[in-house]
Amino acid sequence: xxxxxxxxxxxxxxxxxxxxxxxxxxxxxxxxxxxxxxxxxxxxxxxxxxxxxxxxxxxxxxxxxxxxxxxxxxxxxxxxxxxxxxxx
Amino acid sequence: xxxxxxxxxxxxxxxxxxxxxxxxxxxxxxxxxxxxxxxxxxxxxxxxxxxxxxxxxxxxxxxxxxxxxxxxxxxxxxxxxxxxxxxxxxxxxxxxxxxxxxxxxxxxxxxxxxxxxxxxxxxxxxxxxxxxxxxxxxxxxxxxxxxxxxxxxxxxxx
Numbered sequence: 001x002x003x004x005x006x007x008x009x010x011x012x013x014x015x016x017x018x019x020x021x022x023x024x025x026x027x028x029x030x031x032x033x034x035x036x037x038x039x040x041x042x043x044x045x046x047x048x049x050x051x052x053x054x055x056x057x058x059x060x061x062x063x064x065x066x067x068x069x070x071x072x073x074x075x076x077x078x079x080x081x082x083x084x085x086x087x088x
Numbered sequence: 089x090x091x092x093x094x095x096x097x098x099x100x101x102x103x104x105x106x107x108x109x110x111x112x113x114x115x116x117x118x119x120x121x122x123x124x125x126x127x128x129x130x131x132x133x134x135x136x137x138x139x140x141x142x143x144x145x146x147x148x149x150x151x152x153x154x155x156x157x158x159x160x161x162x163x164x165x166x167x168x169x170x171x172x173x174x175x176x177x178x179x180x181x182x183x184x185x186x187x188x189x190x191x192x193x194x195x196x197x198x199x200x201x202x203x204x205x206x207x208x209x210x211x212x213x214x215x216x217x218x219x220x221x222x223x224x225x226x227x228x229x230x231x232x233x234x235x236x237x238x239x240x241x242x243x244x245x246x
Contacts, residue, residue: 048186048196049119049211050203057124058214062172062181065214068126069221073165076225080158083236 089234091144100142107135115219119208125218132219133226145234157227164221171214185209 025031039052039060047055057065091097114121114128140148175182186209187195196207 044196044198046186047183047209047211048192048194049208050196050201051119051121051124053122054119054124054211054215055208058211059181059183059209062214065218066168066172066181069165069168069218072222072225073161076161076228079229079232083232 089141089145089237091147092142096142100138104135104139107138108132111135111223112219115215116212117205118215118219119211120203120205125215126222128215129219129222130226132223133230136223136227137230140230140234145231145238152227152231154228154231157224157231160224161221161228164217164219164224167217168214168221171210171217175210183209183211185213186211 030036039056043052043055043060044050047059049055049059111128111131114123114131115125116128118124118128136152139151143151172181175184177184185191185193187193188209192206192208192210192212194204194206196203
């Protein structure tokens with residue numbers, strides 16, 4: 001009984017997946033592209049960096065990078081605290 | 089961790105400098121070519137791991153010092169935060185050096201071109217800060233775990 005219920009539920013969800021995969025937009029045509037167009041047009045003249053990805057990571061989204069660096073620092077602090085009783 | 093054979097140590101001596109230079113190249117050219125602080129720091133950290141594995145944790149303690157690494161890590165994170173705060177006249181993380189004519193202040197040539205080192209404003213400095221933090225974080229993690237493994241092995245033997 002349980003197997004039959006799980007099988008019916010699986011078939012229903014899988015058919016939803018297939019329908020949404022058929023209705024997907026074609027490759028290279030995203031729905032909203034205003035922000036991408038702005039970055040591609042203006043990133044080189046505003047930040048002066050040729051690498052647009054780096055100009056987004058370190059300039060437009062610098063706060064996110066600060067969080068990543070803090071996460072790495074916290075990981076190091078945790079590891080040093082875990083091995084604090086170890087002497088050389 | 090014991091040291092490995094003479095072949096491994098010779099190859100390590102040959103390759104180590106190239107890996108470190110390649111990592112610092114990725115960090116310094118982060119605003120022109122693919123890569124940046126995180127990726128270059130990971131490459132330099134893998135060179136430290138190679139040195140530790142091939143020479144053993146007892147011998148490599150002469151070359152790699154944990155205190156210096158933790159000092160560099162704090163310095164990198166503090167430099168990053170200071171660079172973020174120094175644009176605070178306009179907004180947090182404002183690129184105050186770009187197109188100003190000073191340090192890294194030349195305007196970039198618009199279009200597809202190989203690029204100039206002296207552009208990018210505050211982005212190369214932030215790349216160097218993050219790269220310094222990531223490479224010393226890898227060094228601290230590897231050295232601490234190696235000394236922990238040594239300690240555990242000694243405890244099990246006795």
